[in-house]
Amino acid sequence: MTLHPEQLGRSKQELAATLKGLRKRAGLSGARLAMRCNMSQSKISRIENGKTPANPVDVEQILRALDAPPDVLARVAELVRLAHTEWQDLRSLRRRGLQYKQQELAGLEASTVEFRYFLLSMITGLLSTPEYIRASLAHLDGDQSGLIARKSSRQEVLYDTRKRFTFLLSEMALRWPLISPPAMAMQLDRIVSVSRLPNVRIGVIPLRGIMPVAPMDTFTVYDTSLVTIETTSGVLVIRDQRDVAMHVEAFATMEGYALFGGGAREQIERWSDDFRRSV
Missing domain, CATH: 3.30.870.10 (Endonuclease Chain A)
Structure with missing residues (x-):
């Protein structure tokens, strides 16, 4: 992955928006996703609104619950790395x-x-x-x-x-x-x-x-x-x-x-x- 400095400031918001969009496309409510991930609904909400940084473990749980395809997994993995840089x-x-x-x-x-x-x-x-x-x-x-x-x-x-x-x-x-x-x-x-x-x-x-x-x-x-x-x-x-x-x-x-x-x-x-x- 190539790191471009101008990307780093946008990555956290983009990651949050991507996770929220994936949930909606899967037809799941925040409460339903939280149940599948064994997280609180408030934590899912904070992650999707960019208020709580999504760590790699949380993201992996969410993507597994959403049954995300491989190309999405690769893109989100890149966003997670950028969000932590x-x-x-x-x-x-x-x-x-x-x-x-x-x-x-x-x-x-x-x-x-x-x-x-x-x-x-x-x-x-x-x-x-x-x-x-x-x-x-x-x-x-x-x-x-x-x-x-x-x-x-x-x-x-x-x-x-x-x-x-x-x-x-x-x-x-x-x-x-x-x-x-x-x-x-x-x-x-x-x-x-x-x-x-x-x-x-x-x-x-x-x-x-x-x-x-x-x-x-x-x-x-x-x-x-x-x-x-x-x-x-x-x-x-x-x-x-x-x-x-x-x-x-x-x-x-x-x-x-x-x-x-x-x-x-x-x-x-x-x-x-x-x-x-x-x-």
Whole structure:
């Protein structure tokens, strides 16, 4: 399935209208369909009016009760996936104010227990020094001191031992010279320090050997309920459980290529020394 950002805003309403139309064509009342699906009539009504998002299990029950043909099943499956996908384009985020995105992320971090970060080309804000954060925002106009402070304050979540973090960083993410060599050395030193927290695992993927799987995106998995994928032009938010499971599996594959513990720290420290020697 190809995802077109302009479709995502309409998908929930289209899914609701499609399910309602299928029920009517089947000649069933909402009450009768609810009985067949073992749901309440009010839930059927909320789904058909777009007030309650229809999850894949609910949709499957409804379609089975309506004896929908295969072509309808395929179309509705696509709508379900779109309905559980959100596109946040960078231009809109900037217009709204990126500080609101930081509030959204802080809320998501507060409600999540297990985090999986796959970092392909840059270091995430939770691991970043203030100088690295400042450089990552240099393309924005105006004074970004407030945004830098918010991103830095979110790092407190790392010290909540009820939560578990795994960060997988590619060699490119760790060695890309976003800031000066001495500052990059300090940035890598910070990651070594964070790696010693009891609830944090830092994995390093050196560019060596053969890795037949080539990841395409930077992504974060929150528990097993949501994935965010970062692109140049925005962020894709995915809630469809099939897509979430696919990213959990991809993450596990990349873990197999990573160094952890003392091996990861030794590798990061070597790269940190490389930066210091390059001055």
